[in-house]
Every structure is written in C-alpha cells, then in structure tokens.
Amino acid sequence: MSNNSKRVAKGPDDSAGKGTGSSADSCCGSMNRRDFVMRAGAGLAGAVQLASSRLTLAADPEARSAVDHYVPELKNLDPGWLRKLYLQNDRTALTGAALDTLGMPCGGIASGQLYVRGDGTLAHWWIANDAYDTGPGLMQQVTTTQGTYEQGYHTFRPYSPLSQGFAVETRDADGTVRRRRLDRTGFDDINFFGEYPVATIDYNSDERPDLPVGVRAEVFSPFIPLNTRDSAIPVTILRFSVSNRTERPIDAALVGWLQNGVFRGKRGRLQAATRNRLSRSPGMTTILMDSVPMPDAPLVKRQIRVFEDFETGDYADWQVQGDAFGTAPATGALPGQQLPPLPIEIDWDTSIGDWQGEFFANSFHGGYEAKGRLTSKPFVVENRYIVFKISGGFDFRKTSINLSVDGKLVRSAGGAFLDLKLRDRYWDVTEFIGKQARLFVVDAGGSPADFINVDRIYFSDVPPLDDELWSEQHPQHGNMALTALDDEARAWTDCGSVDDFLQTLADGGAPESHAETKRDLSDDHIAGLGSSFSLSPGESKTRTFLVTWYFPNRPLSNTRMGFSSQVPAGKRVGNRYEVWYEDSRDVAAYVADNLDRLVRETMLFRDTYFESTLPYWFLQRVAMPLSTLATETCQWWSNGRFWAFEGVGCCVGTCTHVWNYAQGPARLFPDLERSVREFQDLEEGMDPDTGAITARGETVGSIPAVNALDGQAGAVLKAYREHLI
Ligand SMILES: [Ca+2]
Ligand SMILES: [Ca+2]
Numbered sequence: 001m002s003n004n005s006k007r008v009a010k011g012p013d014d015s016a017g018k019g020t021g022s023s024a025d026s027c028c029g030s031m032n033r034r035d036f037v038m039r040a041g042a043g044l045a046g047a048v049q050l051a052s053s054r055l056t057l058a059a060d061p062e063a064r065s066a067v068d069h070y071v072p073e074l075k076n077l078d079p080g081w082l083r084k085l086y087l088q089n090d091r092t093a094l095t096g097a098a099l100d101t102l103g104m105p106c107g108g109i110a111s112g113q114l115y116v117r118g119d120g121t122l123a124h125w126w127i128a129n130d131a132y133d134t135g136p137g138l139m140q141q142v143t144t145t146q147g148t149y150e151q152g153y154h155t156f157r158p159y160s161p162l163s164q165g166f167a168v169e170t171r172d173a174d175g176t177v178r179r180r181r182l183d184r185t186g187f188d189d190i191n192f193f194g195e196y197p198v199a200t201i202d203y204n205s206d207e208r209p210d211l212p213v214g215v216r217a218e219v220f221s222p223f224i225p226l227n228t229r230d231s232a233i234p235v236t237i238l239r240f241s242v243s244n245r246t247e248r249p250i251d252a253a254l255v256g257w258l259q260n261g262v263f264r265g266k267r268g269r270l271q272a273a274t275r276n277r278l279s280r281s282p283g284m285t286t287i288l289m290d291s292v293p294m295p296d297a298p299l300v301k302r303q304i305r306v307f308e309d310f311e312t313g314d315y316a317d318w319q320v321q322g323d324a325f326g327t328a329p330a331t332g333a334l335p336g337q338q339l340p341p342l343p344i345e346i347d348w349d350t351s352i353g354d355w356q357g358e359f360f361a362n363s364f365h366g367g368y369e370a371k372g373r374l375t376s377k378p379f380v381v382e383n384r385y386i387v388f389k390i391s392g393g394f395d396f397r398k399t400s401i402n403l404s405v406d407g408k409l410v411r412s413a414g415g416a417f418l419d420l421k422l423r424d425r426y427w428d429v430t431e432f433i434g435k436q437a438r439l440f441v442v443d444a445g446g447s448p449a450d451f452i453n454v455d456r457i458y459f460s461d462v463p464p465l466d467d468e469l470w471s472e473q474h475p476q477h478g479n480m481a482l483t484a485l486d487d488e489a490r491a492w493t494d495c496g497s498v499d500d501f502l503q504t505l506a507d508g509g510a511p512e513s514h515a516e517t518k519r520d521l522s523d524d525h526i527a528g529l530g531s532s533f534s535l536s537p538g539e540s541k542t543r544t545f546l547v548t549w550y551f552p553n554r555p556l557s558n559t560r561m562g563f564s565s566q567v568p569a570g571k572r573v574g575n576r577y578e579v580w581y582e583d584s585r586d587v588a589a590y591v592a593d594n595l596d597r598l599v600r601e602t603m604l605f606r607d608t609y610f611e612s613t614l615p616y617w618f619l620q621r622v623a624m625p626l627s628t629l630a631t632e633t634c635q636w637w638s639n640g641r642f643w644a645f646e647g648v649g650c651c652v653g654t655c656t657h658v659w660n661y662a663q664g665p666a667r668l669f670p671d672l673e674r675s676v677r678e679f680q681d682l683e684e685g686m687d688p689d690t691g692a693i694t695a696r697g698e699t700v701g702s703i704p705a706v707n708a709l710d711g712q713a714g715a716v717l718k719a720y721r722e723h724l725i
Contacts (some may be wrong), residue, residue, distance in 0.1 A: 008526060022257075023257070024409070032155045032532055034107055044131065044530045046283075046331055049369060050370045053204040063488040064255040065345050066202075066571050068624060073283070075417065083613060085618075086615060086617070087615055088613055088614070088615055088616065089614065089616055090616045090617065091193070091616050092616070093191035093192060093193055093202075094118060094191070094192040094193075094194065095189070095191055095192070096113070097580050098118065098182065098192075099117070099119055099155055099190055099192060100117025100118060100157050101118075101156060101158075102118045102192065102194070103115035103117050103118075103123060103124060103158035103630075104116050104194045104196065104199050104461050104627060105196075105200060105627045105629075105630035105631050106122070106197075106219050106220055106221055106234070106236045106630070107127065107220045107221050107234060107630050108125055108188060108222070108231060108232045108234055108235060108577070108630065108668070109221075109223070109228075109231050109232045109234055109629035109634065109636070110230050110232055110234040110576065110629060110630075110634040110635055110636035110642065110672070111233065111234040111575060111576070111577050111630075112126060112128070112129070112234055112551065112575070112632070112634065113125075113126040113127065113131070113548070113630065113631045113632040114126075114127055114551060115158050115541075116199045116201075116236070117157070117158050117160075118184075118192045118201075118220040119182075119183040119184045119190055119192075119201070119677075120166070120182050120183060120199075120201040120203075120217045120219060121160065121164060121165050121182075121183050121186075122160065122162075122164050122236065122547065123157075123158035123159055123160040124158050124159065124160070125160060125161060125261060126144065126261070126632045127234065127261075127480070127549040128438060128475070128476045128478060128549070128551040129259070129475040129476065129551055129553060129555065130144055130265060130475070130476055131144045131576075131632050132445065134399040136242065137509045137696075138507065142222065143332065143383035145267070150412070154397065160292040161261065161264060161428060162258070162264070163258075163259040163526050164257065164258045164259060164309065164547075165179060165181055165182065165183055165256070165257060165259065165498070166181070166182040166217075166238070166240070166254060166255065166256045166257075166504055166545070167179055167180060167181045167182060167186065167254070167255045167256075168180055168182060168186075168203075168211075168213065168215050168242060168252065168253070168254055168255075169252065169253045169254075169505065169506065170211065170212050170213055170250050170251065170252045170253075170256060170393075171250070171251040171252070172212070172248070172250065173248065175291075177506050177508075178210065178211055178212070179502060179505075179506045180203075180205075180208075180211060181213060181502075182203055182217065182240075186203070186205075187203040187204060187205045188205050188206055188207045188208075189204040189206050190204070191201065191204070192201055193457075193621070194620070195606055195610050195620070195628060196223075196620075196623045196624060197220050197221065197222075197223035197602060197605070197606065197626075197627070197630075198217045198218055198219075198220040198602065198603070198606050199217075199218070199220060200216065200217070200218050201216065201217040201218075201219065202214075202215075203215040203216070203217070206453055206612045209307055210242065211461055212245055212246045212250050213242050213243060213244055213245060213250060213252055213535065214241075214242070214243045214245055215240060215241070215242055216240070216241045217239065217240050217241075218237075218238075218239040218241075219234055219236060219237070219238050219239075220236070220602060221233060221236055222235070222237070222591075222599075222601070222602050222696065223605060223606075223629065224513070224598070224601040224602060224604050224605060225605060225667075225668040225669065226668070226669070226670075227601070228669040228671050228672060229580065230594075230598060230601075231669065232577065233548075233577065233587060233590070233591060233598075234549045234575075234577050234581075234584070234587055234637060235546055235547065235548045235549075235587055235588070235591050236546070236547045236548075237544065237546055237591065237598075237599070238256075238544070238545045238546070238547070239541055239542055239544045240254050240542065240543050240544075240545075240598075241534070241542045242254065242533075242535065242539070242540065242541055242542075243538075243539070243540035243541075243623060244535035244536065244537055244538055244539050244540070245538075246537060246648050247537045248537060249534060249535065249536055249537065250535045251363060251531070251532065251533075251534050251535075252533055252534070252535055252541075252725045253505075253530050253531065253532040253533070254507060254531050254543045254545075255502065255528060255531075256482060256484070256528065256530075256531070256545050257482075257495060257498055257501065257526050257528040257529075257531050258287075258289070258480075258482040258526065258527055258547065259524055259526045259527075259529065260274040260275075260276055260289035260290075260291075260480070260525040260526070260527070261289075261479065261480060261527065262274055262289060262290055262291045262476070262477075262478065262479060263291050263470075263474075263476055263477075263521055264521075265463070265465075265476065265651065266465070266468060266476065266521065267384070267462070267463070267521055267522045268302075268462035268463070268521070268522055269462055269465050269466065269467050269468060270293050270460060270465065270467070270468050270469075270470055270521060271293065271294050271295055271296075271297045271469075271521075272291045272292065272293055272470045272472060272521045273291065273292055273294045273297065273518040273519060273520055273521060274289065274290075274291050274518065274519050274520075274521060274525040275289070275290055275291060275292050275516065275517070275518045276288070276289050276493035276494060276516065276517050276518075276525060276527045277290075277493065277515065277516045278491050278513075278514070278516070279585065280487050281463075281487065282487055282488075283485060283590070283592055284483050284484065284485050284486070284487060284588065284589070284592050285360075285483065285484045285485055285486060285487055285488075285489035285491050285529060286481050286483040286484075286585050286588055287481060287482050287483075287491060287493055287529065288479060288481045288584065288585045289299055289479055289480050289481060289482075289525075289527065289584075290478070290479035290480075290583075291470070291477070291521070292518065293469075293470035294470075294520075294521075295470075297520060297521075298507050302460065302462055303458040303460065303461070304387075304458045304459065305382075305383065305458060305460070306456065306457075307379070307386075307439075307457045307458055307459060307460045307573055308358075308376070308456075308457045309356060309357055309455065309456045309457075309663060310329040310357075310359040310360055310455060311357045311358060311359055312359075313327065313328060313329060313358070313359050314328050314329070315327075315328065315361075315374065316375045316465075317376065317377055318375060318376055318377075319374070320372070320373075321372055321373040321374075322370065322371050322372025322373055322376055323363060323366045323370045323371070323372055323445070323695040324363035324364070324365060324366060324370035324371050324372030324373075324443040324451070324514040325361055325362070325363050325372045325373075325441070325443070326362070326365030326366075327365075327372050328359075329359035329360055329361050329362065330359065330360060330361070330362035330364075330453075330544070331359055332350070332352065333352040333362075333364075334362060334364040334365060336364075336367060336674070337352065337362075337364040337368075337430055337620055338350065338351070338352075338420075339418065339420065339448075339449055340448040340449060345503065345613075348418055348419070349421075350418060350419070350420055350600035351420060352391065352421070352422075352453060353420070353421050354389070354391075354421040354422045354423070355389060355421070355422045355453065355456075355515070355614045356389060356418065356422075356455075356456040357455075359454055359455075360389070360422065360440060360454065360456075361374060361452075361453065361454045361455065362451070362452075362453050363392070363399065363441070363443035363451045363452045363453075367705075368445075368446065368447065368448050368449070368450050368451055369446040370443070370446075371444055371445070371446060372442075372443050373439060373441065373442050373443070374440060374441040374454075374686060375439075375440045375546060375694075376438050376439040376440065377438070378435055378436055378437065378438050379434075379436075379438070380434065380435070380436060380437070381405070381429055381432045381433050381434065381435050381437050381459075382433060382434075382459065383429075383459040383460055383461050384425050384428060384430045384433070384460070384461045384462075385427065385428060385429065385431070385459070385462065385463050385464075386399055386403065386426060386427050386429050386439075386457065386458075386459055386462065387424055387426040387456075387457070387458050387459075387460060387463075387464050388421065388424070388425060388426070388454060388455070388456065388457040388458075389411075389422035389423065389424055389425075389453075389455040389456050389457075390414075390415055390422060390425055390452070390453065390454050390455075391416065391419065391420045391421055391422045391423065391452075391453045392414070392415035392416045392420065392449075392451050392452035392453050393414055393415055393445060393449045393450045393451060393452060394414050394415045394416060394417045394449075395414055395445070396413055396414030397411045397412075397443070397556070398414075398443075398444050398445030398447075398450050399414055399415065399442065399443050399445050399450050399451060399452040400412045400413060400414045400441070400442050400452065401413055401439060401440075401441045401442075401452070401454050401457075402439065402440050402441075403427065403432075403437055403438075403439055404437060404438050404440070405429075405432045405435050405436070405437045405687045406436055406437075410429075410432065411427045411429070414452070415426050415452065415453075416420040420453070421523050422453055422454075422455050422551040424464045426463055426464055428463070434570065435702035436705070439457065439661045455529075461522075473553060473555065473572070475551075475553045475554065475555050476551065476553075477551070477553055478549065478550050478551030478552060478553070478584075479549070479550050479551075479583050479584045479585075480547070480548065480549040480550070480584050481502045481546070481547070481548045481549075481583075481584040481587070481588055482527055482529055482532045482545065482546070482549075483529075483546040483548065483585075483588040483592070484530075484543070484544075484639075485543075485545070485546050486531040487545070488532060489529050489531045490510065490513075490529065490530040490532070491513065491527075491528070491529050491530075492511045492512075492513055492514075492527060492528045492529075493513075493514050493515070493516060493527050493673065494511070494514065494517040494519065494525060494526070494527065495511045495515040495526055495527065495528040495615055496511060496526070497524075497526075501526075501528055506528065506662075510557065511528075512621055513673070515542050529545075531545075531546070535725075545593055546588045546592070546594070548580070548584040548585070548587040548588045548591070549584050549587075549615040550577070550581060550582075550584040550586075550587060551575070552574055552577075552638075553572055554572070554573055554574055554575045554577055554635065554637070555570045555571065555572055555573065556570025556571050556572075556573050556698060573635070573637040573638065573639075573641075573643075574637055574638030574639075575635075575636065575637070575638065576636040576637060576638060576640065578586070578638055579638060601621065609623065625664065626664050626668070629664075629665065629669075631706075632645075633645045639679075640656070640671075640675050641675050641679040641680075642665075642672040642673070642675045642676050643675075643676075643697065643698065646658040646659075646660065651696075652698075653678060653695075653696025653697045653698060654696065654697050655695055655696050655708075655711070656681065656685075656693060656694075656695045656696070656708055656711025656714055657695065657708045657711035657714060658713070659676070659714075660711065660714035660717075660718070661712065666718070666721055666722065667725065668723065668725060670725045673718065673721075673722060675721050676718075677722055678696075679697070679716060680697035680698075681693050681715045681719065682719070684697055684698070685697050686710070692707050692712065693707065693711065693712050693715045694706070694707055695707060695708040
C-alpha cells in the first residue's frame with residue numbers, strides 16, 4: 001500500500017480497535033467506549049499519535065480531502081495488489097515460522113475451548129471451565145487455573161499445559177524402524193491449511209526425506225449448520241491418512257499420547273489422584289481420564305524459596321540499566337505515580353499498595369517517561385512455580401516481568417487492568433525444571449501508564465492458591481478421554497515419559513499394560529494408544545482418534561467486568577452437553593456411532609463454502625469469525641441459553657449492541673440466537689413496564705445494568721430476523 005493509504009488508515013474511527021462504541025453503554029460505566037479505552041491506559045499514546053496524524057493530513061495538500069472525509073478519493077493502491085484481491089482459488093498453505101504462532105479452534109462450539117496449532121498439536125486447553133475470561137484485548141494476558149498466559153492482539157505460540165501428540169512409525173521387511181513425531185520436531189516442511197472448521201496439515205521433510213510414507217492430518221470438530229447439537233460436541237477429531245510412497249509393503253503405526261489434565265491447576269492443593277482406565281468396545285479403544293479423592297494423601301508442603309523481596313533496600317543482586325528503577329527499591333508510590341485520571345467516576349481504588357515488607361522495585365523513578373531494566377542473576381529452575389507480586393501498566397510488551405530460559409524469552413507478565421495493588425501472579429514452569437534461567441523486569445514505555453512495580457519473587461512446588469477439597473461439584477471436576485477408532489489398538493494407561501515411551505516402542509518393546517492406573521495429582525500421568533496397519537505399495541489408510549471431554553460444572557463468570565477473577569463465585573449454569581452425555585467416553589461412543597455422517601456433513605459445509613467463486617482470502621476471512629463460537633468467548637448453558645463475552649473477553653453478558661454485529665450464528669445455528677431473545681432480551685433483560693431492554697444478561701457486581709439505544713434497536717431487529725428465519 002502507498003504511504004498515503006497507510007496514513008489514512010489511521011483515521012480516528014480505527015483508533016480504538018473494533019470501534020464499536022457509539023453507545024451510552026460501555027464496558028465499564030456510563031461513558032463512550034472509545035473514550036474509555038483510549039484514556040484508560042495504552043490508548044493515551046494512541047490519542048497523541050492520532051492527533052499528530054490528523055495534523056499531518058491537514059498539512060498535506062494531496063490528502064486534504066481526507067480531513068473532510070477521512071477516506072480520500074484517490075487511494076493510490078498498488079494495481080498488482082488490487083488484482084490479487086480478485087483471484088479465485090488462490091489456496092495457500094501456512095508454513096515455516098507462521099506455524100509457531102497460529103492456532104485454530106478445533107472443539108465443538110460453546111463446549112469449552114481447544115486449539116490446533118500449526119504443527120497439528122493441541123493447545124489452549126480451556127476445556128474444564130478454567131478460563132474465566134479471555135481479558136479485554138488490551139490486556140494481552142489471561143489468568144487461568146494454570147497460571148498467567150498470553151492472549152489478545154499480538155502473536156505468540158498457543159500455550160499447552162498438557163503433554164499431547166502423535167507419532168508415525170514405519171517398519172520395513174528388513175526390520176528398519178523409522179519414527180517421527182507429527183510436529184515440528186519430526187518434520188521440517190509442514191503445510192497448514194486453515195479452512196474453518198477443518199485444519200488440514202501435510203507433513204513433509206526436506207532434511208529427512210527417507211520416511212517411506214506420507215502423512216496428512218485433518219483436525220476438526222463436527223460443524224453442521226442447522227444442527228447445533230452435533231456442532232457442539234466436546235470432541236476434537238484427528239484423522240490421519242498415511243500413504244505408502246514406495247514399491248514395497250510397509251508396516252506402519254500411529255501412536256498418540258495424552259496427559260490426564262483433570263484438576264491439573266490444583267496440583268499440590270487438592271488431595272486427589274488422577275486415574276486412567278482402559279476400555280474396549282466394538283470399533284473403539286478408549287482411555288478414560290478422571291480423578292478420585294485421596295483424603296489421606298499428603299498435600300505438598302507449601303515450601304517456598306524466596307528469590308528476591310528487595311528488603312535489603314538495594315539492587316545488589318540485580319543488574320540495573322536505565323533510570324526508571326532508580327538506584328534503590330522504593331518504599332511507596334513515587335511523586336506523581338498514579339494512573340492517568342479517568343474521565344468517569346468509578347469507585348475503584350487505583351492507589352499503589354499491598355507490597356510486601358518495606359521495599360519493592362518501582363520503575364517510576366524519574367516519572368513515567370523513564371525507561372530501564374533490572375536483570376537478575378542466573379539461576380536454575382528447580383520448582384514448578386514462579387510467584388511474584390506485580391502491578392503497573394498492563395501492556396506487558398512495554399512494562400513487564402519476564403523469564404528467559406537458556407537465553408530465550410519464555411514468559412512475560414504485566415500489571416492488571418486499572419489495579420495498582422501488587423497482586424500475586426504466577427507461572428507454571430514445570431517444563432523448564434533443571435534449566436538455566438534469568439528474570440528481568442522491564443519498563444520500555446514512556447507514556448503515562450508505563451511503569452511497573454515488582455516485589456517478593458519466590459519459587460514453589462504449589463501454586464499460590466487455597467487448598468480445596470475434592471468435590472464432584474467443583475468447576476474443574478470432570479473427565480477427558482483419548483480414543484482410537486480401532487478395537488485392537490495397543491493401549492497404555494501410564495506410559496511414563498513420552499520420549500522413553502516412543503523409544504521403547506521403536507525398540508520393539510512396550511510399557512506394561514494395565515486396565516487402570518492412578519498417580520498422585522502432582523505427577524504427570526500420560527496415556528498412549530497405538531494403531532497398527534500394513535500398507536501395500538501405493539496404498540493409503542486412514543486412522544481416526546478422538547479427544548473428548550466432559551466438565552459439566554460451568555459456573556457463571558460475571559464477577560467484576562469479567563476479567564482478573566481467578567475463581568468465579570457465580571452460580572452453576574452448566575454446559576449444554578451434560579444433557580446429552582454421561583461422560584467423555586460416552587461422547588466418544590456417540591461420535592464413533594455417527595462418524596460417517598458427522599464427517600460427511602462437516603466436509604460438505606467446508607467444501608461447499610470454500611469452493612465458492614469468491615476469492616479464497618475473502619472466504620477465509622469471513623469464516624474466521626465463526627470459529628469464535630468454538631472458543632471460551634461463547635457458552636451454551638444446560639438450560640439451552642447461549643451466553644457470551646463481547647469478543648476477546650471484555651465484557652460479560654451477551655451485550656446487546658456488540659452482538660448486534662454477529663450475523664453468522666443466527667443463520668447457521670438459529671436456536672442459539674433465539675435463546676438469547678427468549679432468555680435475555682424478551683425475558684430477564686426486559687422491563688415489562690417500559691419495554692426497555694438492558695444491555696447485558698445475568699450481570700452482577702460492578703457491571704451497571706444500563707440500556708443501550710443501539711442495543712435496544714438491535715434487539716427489535718434481531719427479534720424480527722429470528723421471526724423471518
Ligand atoms: Ca519487599
Ligand atoms: Ca516508564
């Protein structure tokens with residue numbers, strides 16, 4: 001694009017992200033959303049840039065029309081680029097570095113969240129009602145029962161707390177065994193086609209081309225418009241096609257493994273064991289993963305190793321760069337240190353507080369404009385968790401505490417939104433135990449909210465959470481299952497470490513088989529399944545595996561604005577799928593019984609949609625928002641009510657004016673939209689005396705029950721739309 005078009009694209013109406021807000025309702029009070037977002041933090045910088053870009057436009061005669069219209073008549077777009085927009089069937093794969101940061105939802109709609117990554121592995125396991133918000137996009141992070149992780153409007157590798165994957169193995173007649181993990185460690189040339197609802201992944205290797213078979217994976221959940229029930233199954237289907245590329249017969253196997261993730265976020269704080277049980281029935285082999293109470297099991301002692309509390313009153317153990325952190329830790333707020341004043345009256349306390357002892361690290365020496373960095377001494381990670389107190393700017397790309405392992409940045413955390421109390425946050429760093437690490441605290445920002453406060457950093461094997469009793473009513477209570485649609489599959493309920501497991505198989509051995517195994521909740525408990533088959537020259541065979549889950553106890557997530565709340569206190573609303581299934585094995589049995597139809601109808605939708613004469617890029621972009629239905633943005637409660645956050649988290653209650661923009665669900669799954677009209681707009685949210693419809697459903701706490709004119713008007717139009725449909 002030309003410079004001119006770039007400049008104009010920064011017009012005022014684009015400056016607040018989605019630019020949805022002309023309503024009296026807002027995410028946080030009775031002010032305009034755009035004003036709120038812009039003034040409440042990072043937006044301040046945006047406002048300054050915006051003002052200067054408008055001045056630039058006014059001073060540039062060629063762009064003068066933009067001042068009046070914001071979109072100039074002559075946009076000077078590159079003709080080649082324009083032509084490309086109209087190309088049909090320009091089907092392109094994502095490859096290389098793009099694979100690291102891409103993710104596509106692959107679970108049933110409104111039934112928890114699971115993503116497939118670029119290399120075919122699974123991530124973002126928010127299947128157990130364990131992410132209570134996805135945070136407003138500004139925040140870049142989300143607090144879950146597994147710790148603090150990235151999200152929002154930037155790129156990052158989707159996180160997986162669980163060990164999971166597949167490998168392909170071939171055995172020649174002469175006994176030569178070749179084994180590759182179906183991920184980037186096993187293949188250096190992977191092609192990913194993200195055509196929602198189906199991800200297609202081709203595994204190739206330039207560096208090791210000697211694998212005698214080709215492998216293609218299709219990863220998806222059934223997605224069948226006008227059949228909401230069969231599109232909301234808590235399942236991810238993984239179909240692998242393996243083809244013999246040689247002139248000789250080949251024995252092959254697909255091996256999958258999955259870690260029991262039940263109550264994983266409660267490790268050390270809940271007296272329980274994970275349990276894996278093997279079962280076989282015609283056509284399927286399943287390992288059901290759940291938990292059992294272990295009232296006599298000792299809780300992990302809450303031993304902590306304080307790494308730094310700054311109580312020496314100096315930075316002796318830190319390398320200090322820049323001015324922001326001063327020459328010594330602070331003993332309180334520094335002169336002028338506060339959040340930029342908000343243009344609305346709110347009752348939040350935004351003063352600095354709750355540091356530990358006398359001293360804490362504070363980057364406001366020299367005001368918000370100062371920048372700097374504290375770097376710790378190197379240390380070896382020995383415990384599962386790193387815990388720290390933190391407050392300050394919430395954009396961790398500017399102000400943050402960070403962990404590098406073996407010289408590579410692996411974790412970052414910023415402050416919380418509009419909250420300067422130093423709160424305990426933590427990272428699960430189990431995967432880095434035994435490795436060299438450093439912590440560094442960074443202030444790279446010079447805008448008014450750009451400062452960071454850090455205190456009491458400690459290492460522990462338990463998260464900073466309360467002890468809880470095992471209970472069938474717990475939100476994270478439930479089960480998950482790994483199934484091979486092969487009743488002769490080899491199965492191991494406990495295969496130890498994945499590396500050892502795969503090596504043992506390659507050597508012709510196998511771990512001991514059990515019908516049932518238990519492990520202390522704090523241990524990794526990984527189950528494996530292997531499906532073997534032979535391939536004639538040129539022959540292809542498909543093997544199907546299922547990952548299913550069943551965590552029925554969804555609580556209502558409506559505390560505060562819907563974010564920063566680690567444990568929701570809301571009533572149980574449940575997940576819709578509990579009405580249809582007994583457990584995750586039952587889910588797998590339903591999918592197995594109906595597999596041909598579910599796959600056929602899903603592929604029919606995919607093919608019908610993507611074989612349109614419209615340009616491929618356009619089809620992809622229109623389909624992408626639909627995948628939001630399969631994220632934790634959306635919920636479908638036991639009683640049949642659809643309920644959702646606004647978008648990337650903020651805010652709760654299926655907000656009327658924001659969901660005005662969603663047209664896909666009404667046409668593809670009309671019963672979901674109809675439920676919002678029936679449960680919310682025309683029932684709970686309606687004032688029978690005036691007909692006013694509140695902007696949010698099921699809200700308590702600090703969310704004001706206000707009306708939004710555009711939401712009200714939209715509710716009328718949506719009711720009419722549902723009538724027509
Ligand atoms: Ca301290
Ligand atoms: Ca600063």
